[in-house]
Structures are given as C-alpha cells and as structure tokens.
Amino acid sequence: MKKIIIVLTLILMLVFTTNVIAENENENENENDSFTVNLVMFYGQGCPHCASLRLFLDDQIEKYPSLIVHEYEVYQNNENRILFQEISKKFDVNLGGVPTVFINGKIIEGFSNSLKKQIENEIKICLVKDCGNPLDKGTNDDIHIFNDSSFSILDTKKEISQKLTIPIVISAAAVDAINPCAFAVLIILMTAALSIADKKKALRFGLAFTASIYISYFLIGLGLFSVLQATGLSHRFYIFVTILAVIVGILNIKDYFWYGKGILMEIPLSWRPKLKKILNSVTSPFGAFFVGFAVSLFELPCTGGPYIVILGLLAKEVTKSVGLFYLLLYNFIFVCPLIILLIIIYKGFSNTEKLEKIRKEKIKLLHLISGILMLGIAIVMILSIIYGWV
Structure with missing residues (x-):
C-alpha cells in the first residue's frame, strides 16, 4: 500500500512539474512573439498629472519592453500643439486638455488610478495582437474615450x-x-x-x-x-x-x-x-x-x-x-x-x-x-x- 502511495505521489509530482514547464515555455514563447506596442502621449511641461503619467509609463516600459511611448509636449512646442488640434479634428472629438493618451483605438484623457488600469489593459491587449498606429482613425464605432472627473482641473x-x-x-x-x-x-x-x-x-x-x-x-x-x-x-x-x-x-x-x-x-x-x-x-x-x-x-x-x-x-x-x-x-x-x-x-x-x-x-x-x-x-x-x- 505504501509503495502504491509513493508511486502515485511521484506521478502527480511529475505531471505538475511538466505542466509548470509547459506554462513557462508558453509564456516565453508569448514574450518572444509579442508585438511592438505603440502609445502616443500628449503632455504639458509643468502639468502635475502629466508628470505622474510619465512616471507610470516609465514603469510600464520596464515591465513591458515591447512598449514604445511617443511623447509630444504641447505647452512650449507650437508644432505639437497644432498636431494635437489636427488629431482632434481627424477623430472628430473635442480634445483640449492634457495628458491625453492614444492606444488601440482608445483615447484616454487625464490620469487616475482607474485610468492606470485602463492603460495597462490596453498595453496587454496590444502585446498579443497588432494594434497598429494609435493615430490611425478607424470607424466612429471603434473610437472610445475614457476620462474621469478630475480631468477638468488638469489643464x-x-x-x-x-x-x-x-x-x-x-x-x-x-x-x-x-x-x-x-x-x-x-x-x-x-x-x-x-x-x-x-x-x-x-x-x-x-x-x-x-x-x-x-x-x-x-x-x-x-x-x-x-x-x-x-x-x-x-x-x-x-x-x-x-x-x-x-x-x-x-x-x-x-x-x-x-x-x-x-x-x-x-x-x-x-x-x-x-x-x-x-x-x-x-x-x-x-x-x-x-x-x-x-x-x-x-x-x-x-x-x-x-x-x-x-x-x-x-x-x-x-x-x-x-x-x-x-x-x-x-x-x-x-x-x-x-x-x-x-x-x-x-x-x-x-x-x-x-x-x-x-x-x-x-x-x-x-x-x-x-x-x-x-x-x-x-x-x-x-x-x-x-x-x-x-
């Protein structure tokens, strides 16, 4: 009886170890096969919410090496400000404040704990599928805008x-x-x-x-x-x-x-x-x-x-x-x-x-x-x- 128990225990341990190895291999394959994630951020020099978002994105870059953040400062740089206005017209939405993030057909205005999760979720999605250029306009149904009540004081x-x-x-x-x-x-x-x-x-x-x-x-x-x-x-x-x-x-x-x-x-x-x-x-x-x-x-x-x-x-x-x-x-x-x-x-x-x-x-x-x-x-x-x- 003891021998049977020992054998069964060894079999279970072997199965568990095999599953763990397989999962690790799958994760490594997923990491190797992950897509480049492009995120566009418009911010203003001196804007406190913008500074917080930039620190958060720095952490995300360390966490997800495939993430590339394209930054555009609009307070001091007139060309970037004009670009921001042109994108607003292109997407047919009223964008006036910063920070504003574009990723995976989403426009995320402002910065808060809830929007942190939203941004990271979009990054994870784009790691396993090609989200393309975040500034490419799809259909109106594809555009989703996320913000929070604090956005009114961001600018x-x-x-x-x-x-x-x-x-x-x-x-x-x-x-x-x-x-x-x-x-x-x-x-x-x-x-x-x-x-x-x-x-x-x-x-x-x-x-x-x-x-x-x-x-x-x-x-x-x-x-x-x-x-x-x-x-x-x-x-x-x-x-x-x-x-x-x-x-x-x-x-x-x-x-x-x-x-x-x-x-x-x-x-x-x-x-x-x-x-x-x-x-x-x-x-x-x-x-x-x-x-x-x-x-x-x-x-x-x-x-x-x-x-x-x-x-x-x-x-x-x-x-x-x-x-x-x-x-x-x-x-x-x-x-x-x-x-x-x-x-x-x-x-x-x-x-x-x-x-x-x-x-x-x-x-x-x-x-x-x-x-x-x-x-x-x-x-x-x-x-x-x-x-x-x-």
Whole structure:
C-alpha cells in the first residue's frame, strides 16, 4: 500500500512539474512573439498629472519592453500643439486638455488610478495582437474615450493663461488707442479735408483713412504672428516682449515728467513735416485710404510697442484661428477713439485747431495713462513666467 502511495505521489509530482514547464515555455514563447506596442502621449511641461503619467509609463516600459511611448509636449512646442488640434479634428472629438493618451483605438484623457488600469489593459491587449498606429482613425464605432472627473482641473495652467490673455489684449489695445500720435494724424487729415470739402465728404475722408489704418495694422500683425508661430521662437520672443513692455511703460511715464527729452514715444520730430505734407496732399476718400497705409509706417514707432507685446503673447498662447480673432478685436479697439473723434467733428465740432490744442494740453496725461497700463501688463507677464502660466 505504501509503495502504491509513493508511486502515485511521484506521478502527480511529475505531471505538475511538466505542466509548470509547459506554462513557462508558453509564456516565453508569448514574450518572444509579442508585438511592438505603440502609445502616443500628449503632455504639458509643468502639468502635475502629466508628470505622474510619465512616471507610470516609465514603469510600464520596464515591465513591458515591447512598449514604445511617443511623447509630444504641447505647452512650449507650437508644432505639437497644432498636431494635437489636427488629431482632434481627424477623430472628430473635442480634445483640449492634457495628458491625453492614444492606444488601440482608445483615447484616454487625464490620469487616475482607474485610468492606470485602463492603460495597462490596453498595453496587454496590444502585446498579443497588432494594434497598429494609435493615430490611425478607424470607424466612429471603434473610437472610445475614457476620462474621469478630475480631468477638468488638469489643464489649470493653460486655463490661467487663457484667462489672462483677454484682459491683456484689451489693455494693450487701450494703450495703443489713447496714443496721441493717432489723434494728431487724424486731426491733421480732417483739417485738410474740411478745407476743401463739406462735413459729409470730410467724414468719408476720415472713415477711409481709419479703415486703411485698421486693415494695414491687422495685416502687419497677422504677418508677424504667423512668422513667430512658424519659426517656433514664440517662447523666447515672449520673454523679449515682456522686457519690451517694461521699457515702453517706463518711457511713457518718462514723457509725463520730462516730455520731449530723450526717447519720445511718438512719431520722431524729423518725420513730422513729411507726414504733414502727405496728409495735406489728400484730395479724395480714395486717396485717404491709400495714404493710411503710408501713415501706418510713420505711426509704428509710437504705436508698435504694445502691438509687438501682444503679438508675442498671442504667438505663445493661442492657435492661429484664435489669434486671428484677437487681432481683429485688438485693432477694432485701437481705431475706436478715431471713430469717436470723427463723429465729434461730423456732429458739429469742426474747430480742429481747438481739438489739436486740447490734445497738446492732455498729451502728458495720455503718456502717463499709457505707461501705467503698460507696466501693469508687464507685471502680469512677468508673474506668468515666474509661476509657469505660459
């Protein structure tokens, strides 16, 4: 009986050992035959959830050597941000935050314990089947989006930046709008127009001129904005324009206390006779429209500072379509005082000499207001760099 028990025990041990060896061989075969797993991750430098996800994926790479993670940073890299937007359109989904992971036809937004499991499950699936390129779009039924309630706070950094952009754009446009240069140019033009035409025709002169200023400034801004985004210099340029904002603010305040000394934040004195000659040569609204383009170049030295600051901000923070809207808004605010001045003249205040006298009396105050607003913008931009909001 004892011999039988011993024999049966030996047989059971042999069977168990054989099964274990077979299982190990199968596992080794599976490991050798596993597919390459491609995972795409969009993240932002400074995003805490993104950092946690990257650490998790580093562990997954050690655990699953066949895993390849393709990383795209979108806060600092404009090309990656554009790619993220294009993929969003391609999949016909609204993707705006990071981190976002693409794997096996799944889009995983955010990062949490539950999403950890989801990501690892997809990795395991792709080890035993070829999941292909995660950015290849299948049918709409193949696309599954996973996220969690914490995702709404993942993009805090960008949300802060976007909230700052609108007031900064409006403030900088206001600085430009109250610039004495533009007032002086329009008053000279209207004086010339009223000397050769009635109020209605003079109004057409002014409207054509204002429209020309709006269009030319918009096109200049759009060109610079496009170049900054295309060259990828937006972050360094943002630092440059922050410094420029400080300088422009200080120079404007200087003009309040020591007007005419040193660098003057207006059209250079040597240019003014030539500019006045051009304005006095206008004889039709059509001519006023084309003169507006030339005048824009004269005005750039005194109006270009705030505009360049805003272009640096927009190139760093927004997409081209959003930037287009901000440029339209900025330039509308910029020409608003000119439109108001035209209405005042048309409605009865035809004494342009008196308007010019008022402008000269208030010119120092205008510089002070411009300087304070510009320094306020500079402070916000400096804080945004220090705290990593941009």
